[in-house]
Amino acid sequence: MNTLSSAWSWLTSSANWSGDGGITHRLTQHLYLTVVCLALSCLIALPVAVVLGHIGKGGALAVNISNVGRAVPTFAVLVLLLLTPLGRHGDWPTVIALVLFAVPPLLTNAYVGMREVDQDVVRAARGMGMTGRQLLFHVELPLASPLILTGMRIAAVQLVATATLAALAGGGGLGRIITAGFNLASTPQVVAGALLVAVFALLVETLFVIGQRLAPAWARGSTE
Amino acid sequence: MTAPPHDCLARNEWICGAYLSTRRSILWDAVLQHLQLTAVSVLVGLVLAVPLAVAARRWRWAAGPVLGVTTVLYTIPSLAMFSLLLPVYGLSASLVIAGLVLYSLTLLVRNILAGLRAVPEETRQAARGMGYGPIRLLLAVELPLSLPAAMAGLRIATVSAVSLVTVGAIVGYGGLGNLIYSGMNSFFKAQVLTASVLCVLIAVAADLVLLGVQRLLTPWTRV
Numbered sequence: 001m002n003t004l005s006s007a008w009s010w011l012t013s014s015a016n017w018s019g020d021g022g023i024t025h026r027l028t029q030h031l032y033l034t035v036v037c038l039a040l041s042c043l044i045a046l047p048v049a050v051v052l053g054h055i056g057k058g059g060a061l062a063v064n065i066s067n068v069g070r071a072v073p074t075f076a077v078l079v080l081l082l083l084t085p086l087g088r089h090g091d092w093p094t095v096i097a098l099v100l101f102a103v104p105p106l107l108t109n110a111y112v113g114m115r116e117v118d119q120d121v122v123r124a125a126r127g128m129g130m131t132g133r134q135l136l137f138h139v140e141l142p143l144a145s146p147l148i149l150t151g152m153r154i155a156a157v158q159l160v161a162t163a164t165l166a167a168l169a170g171g172g173g174l175g176r177i178i179t180a181g182f183n184l185a186s187t188p189q190v191v192a193g194a195l196l197v198a199v200f201a202l203l204v205e206t207l208f209v210i211g212q213r214l215a216p217a218w219a220r221g222s223t224e
Numbered sequence: 225m226t227a228p229p230h231d232c233l234a235r236n237e238w239i240c241g242a243y244l245s246t247r248r249s250i251l252w253d254a255v256l257q258h259l260q261l262t263a264v265s266v267l268v269g270l271v272l273a274v275p276l277a278v279a280a281r282r283w284r285w286a287a288g289p290v291l292g293v294t295t296v297l298y299t300i301p302s303l304a305m306f307s308l309l310l311p312v313y314g315l316s317a318s319l320v321i322a323g324l325v326l327y328s329l330t331l332l333v334r335n336i337l338a339g340l341r342a343v344p345e346e347t348r349q350a351a352r353g354m355g356y357g358p359i360r361l362l363l364a365v366e367l368p369l370s371l372p373a374a375m376a377g378l379r380i381a382t383v384s385a386v387s388l389v390t391v392g393a394i395v396g397y398g399g400l401g402n403l404i405y406s407g408m409n410s411f412f413k414a415q416v417l418t419a420s421v422l423c424v425l426i427a428v429a430a431d432l433v434l435l436g437v438q439r440l441l442t443p444w445t446r447v
Contacts, residue, residue: 067383070380070383070387071383071386071387071424071427071428071431072387072420072423072424073386073387073388073390073401073420073423074387075390075391075401075404076390076401076404076416076419077420079407079408079416079420082408083408083411083413083416157299160301161299161300161301161302164302164303165302165303167303168393168405169408178303178304178307181307182307182394190307191307191308191311193304193307194304194308195304195308197301197303197304198299198300198301198304198308201299201300201301202296205299
């Protein structure tokens with residue numbers, strides 16, 4: 001209980017919020033890292049998954065990439081990239097490692113979503129004379145969107161969580177508060193940093209849930 | 225101009241045979257620690273997950289809280305998890321194990337529960353009709369039939385645990401992660417690459433071993 005109350009007083013002291021290593025700065029870095037990586041991974045994963053799902057091929061590839069991806073420690077990828085010439089280019093090693101980490105869940109969910117579209121509906125649409133493009137944009141994508149959104153939610157939450165690892169390799173973000181706490185042997189600061197990241201992750205999860213609730217009925221997968 | 229040294233260690237190359245031969249014992253110790261941390265945490269996770277999943281299956285009111293709590297635990301980042309547990313365990317291997325146990329719980333509980341729920345009602349009724357009590361029904365019918373789903377969860381949990389152990393380097397108990405961490409600080413390329421590759425190899429090997437165990441345990445799924 002004592003640790004929690006000292007962590008709370010660390011969090012509420014205004015001196016810890018301002019300045020270069022302050023909470024506000026670290027929070028901004030964390031948000032920036034998460035948003036950039038999520039956008040990049042969506043740009044890479046979603047078109048590939050949607051096209052593979054539309055033509056109905058390469059499913060085993062998507063699922064296998066996902067499984068192999070889980071076996072590769074993000075921390076190791078980060079450090080490996082850091083030691084290559086890329087390591088001198090600021091945030092790039094972190095961004096690449098995080099994008100590699102976020103692509104598999106996006107890819108699998110979007111592919112599965114496209115494949116699970118009711119084949120009777122697809123045949124009906126074809127029977128109505130829809131072209132491949134119309135079928136993709138007016139039938140398959142809307143019906144697959146609940147699973148695509150779920151994939152994005154999983155990826156976003158895991159990105160927030162994993163972006164803390166950047167700090168182990170000297171990068172920015174909320175993880176820095178934790179590693180700095182370890183170096184100072186200050187348990188309250190470590191716990192305070194951990195709480196910040198956990199709350200951030202839960203906040204992102206909540207935002208996605210609210211977003212899905214507010215979305216139009218077809219995007220929620222509702223059949224009402 | 226000095227000639228480049230003949231030793232690949234001195235040239236700091238990514239792939240270096242001399243590193244493998246001179247640091248064999250360090251690598252071996254790290255691999256052992258890695259395996260130990262993974263095995264203990266997944267086993268503890270399994271011991272906790274089975275009763276939780278059985279409880280969630282048996283009593284409807286238990287399912288919500290069990291799934292809710294394990295999902296929230298999974299959302300907490302690994303680095304943050306280790307730090308939150310720091311006041312309880314201090315800088316120790318138990319800290320890393322406790323964090324990994326909490327992670328594997330989510331995957332294990334979900335998959336075991338899915339397996340239990342997929343047992344056909346007819347099968348359970350047939351067993352009851354043959355005079356099976358609730359305990360015998362669970363041990364002899366429901367748990368074996370949920371094995372394929374449970375094993376799928378166990379494989380994912382194990383592979384994830386192997387990769388998460390590396391983060392334990394922050395408290396000095398990260399197995400191969402320790403070598404990656406110290407290699408990063410000293411720009412020791414061969415050490416970082418070797419330890420990373422070993423991590424992936426351990427994950428793949430563990431997955432294959434569990435796949436073999438699954439085939440042995442569920443002969444009825446093979447025709």
